[in-house]
Amino acid sequence: MNASGLMSRLKNGLWFENPGLVQLLGLCPLLAVTSTFVNGLGLGIATLLVLLMSNTLVSATRRWILSEIRIPIYVLIIASLVTCIELIFEAFFPDLDRSLGIFIPLIVTNCAIVARAELFASRNAIGPSIIDGLAMGTGFALLLMAIGAFRELVGSGTLFSGIDMLIGGEATRGLVITDGGWLLAILPPGAFFSLALAIAAKNAIDRRQRKKSRDAMPRRPRALTK
């Protein structure tokens, strides 16, 4: 794979085919856990690790897998990986694990992961599949973090509360910016509003980019009609 192929894989995962923003996959955890930045980061890391490893394993075994039984095999691989990740979280980040609760085991049902196994890893060599897993996982994690930060800031007036669950130390409310906030943001409807705003923002940025590149094109000399 050449450098431009790598760049385009990365760009696809992070932006043009972002699992959350564009493909709208894995919305259940995305909407449910993003009430704080740290929760978003935690689930983002877990999903990234699972996606990376499932892409690797699916790509490595793709020669031996009959297409008739590929889906059960993907499910098997993904479910085992998620179980391992959950055990590791429980052992090393017990508070974060408690705070994410059922959403770690539920990564199994995140269709973004099966989608990458089916659409990419099963058809590509290990190298590109690892890059794809990394790019898609990072894209998803960044979105979770962005929505988490936004909802926490608007809804509770804090940022990075509970960061101790990841890096250790005293329990903290994080940076307290205002005391209390606009409650709606941390309730379920706030999750939908935040995602809608994020998608709208992405579309607006894309449109501006397109317009800019159109404007930047050299203009044809005007025909002299006068």
Place this chain on the structure above:
Amino acid sequence: MSGRPVMRGGITLAAIAAICTAMVALTFRLTEERIIANEQAWLERSLEPALSGLFYDSGVTESKIVVPPPHELPGSEAAIIYRVYAEDSPVAALFVVTARNGYAGPIRVLIGVDVAGTVTGVHVLEHRETPGLGDRVETAKSDWVVQFDGRSLVDPEMPGWAIKRDGGQFDQLTGASVTPRAIINAIRDTLVYFESQGEGIFAIPVATESDEGGNE
């Protein structure tokens, strides 16, 4: 000749299942010890907020007794009592009880009471109250529960054990009065139970593991 692909598929599936199982088993082996240690540490740590300012012997969780329903403590589920000692004489008792009539289901509360019947600390362990409103009973979100420290059945006298809106002595939470009411009632009922049992609580032998239930 459809037998062969089926056979091959079966073998592949079995092989991958075996590899995946081995992977999970290995991870489990490597993390097991840490996970058990974490749970124990979490339990010990979750009891601490109810014992602020007290000196006590370590190993509080070893003195656990489970009180199966029916009992006179709040809630219809099994309640848990930890006895706290300092140099082998009783100092306080910790109650894990269920406050009923929360806004969204039962609330699991940890209440510490010293031998004189004074509250040593209150800590909400588990709840489903509305984020931003009722959830301010959590120690991490606000210090609402601190107002109970040092209170007892004589401070205030019985009608005072209610929120101010109901003519009592305790602060409510803006936008939430159901949750505070439930917790205040649970504390009051626990104090009444403690008073009725007296020193007897410290004489009960430690529970056997078999009748454990309703915890966490």
